[in-house]
Amino acid sequence: MRITAKNQGEAREGLGSILITFxxxxxxxxMAGFPGVDLKTNYGTQSVDRNKQEVGIPFTLKAGKRATxxxxxxxNNTGGSGVRGTALVVTPPxxxxxxxxxxxxxxxxxxxxxxxxEVTPVFxxx
Numbered sequence: 001m002r003i004t005a006k007n008q009g010e011a012r013e014g015l016g017s018i019l020i021t022f023x024x025x026x027x028x029x030x031m032a033g034f035p036g037v038d039l040k041t042n043y044g045t046q047s048v049d050r051n052k053q054e055v056g057i058p059f060t061l062k063a064g065k066r067a068t069x070x071x072x073x074x075x076n077n078t079g080g081s082g083v084r085g086t087a088l089v090v091t092p093p094x095x096x097x098x099x100x101x102x103x104x105x106x107x108x109x110x111x112x113x114x115x116x117x118e119v120t121p122v123f124x125x126x
Contacts, residue, residue: 001025003090005101010075018071018103020090022122024061032058035069036091036098037119041107042084048119056093056121066125073117076106083107093122 002023011017020035033056037048048071061067076082085105091098107117 001029001092001095001099003092003099003101005071005088005090005103007103007105008070011070011072014075014077016073016075016105018073018088018105020069020071020088020101020119021125022061022067022069022092024063024065024067026063028060028062030058031061031067031093031122031124032056033093034119034121035093036089037069037071038089039071039085039103039117040087040089040100042086045089046117048088048117051118051120054120056123059124061124067122068125069122070120071117072120073105074108076108078108080109081106082109 004021008017034050039046089100
């Protein structure tokens with residue numbers, strides 16, 4: 001399984017999105033649910049919450065095919081330096097081996113900004 005992450009920038013007002021892509025480099029496998037995601041920052045590592053409003057649908061990921069999940073985060077619009085996110089530690093659903101992928105984001109230090117750090121379930125890419 002090859003895992004990559006790309007910051008998509010602002011997805012909705014005040015919220016950014018990082019697209020995580022899982023590319024199956026082996027034989028077919030079942031995928032369902034949420035990946036485990038931790039964000040490495042200049043202040044340590046923070047677990048990313050699951051977006052409980054979304055439900056993943058189990059699917060078979062065939063060799064060479066891709067699946068995706070999104071990490072949604074509040075964009076730092078405070079004018080301050082914020083918390084710098086430097087990498088995501090991603091564990092595919094129902095797996096124990098993780099991969100660290102670089103990202104570059106800035107989160108607000110204050111809780112007053114709207115939005116929180118969340119990950120969606122994995123969905124099959126069509």
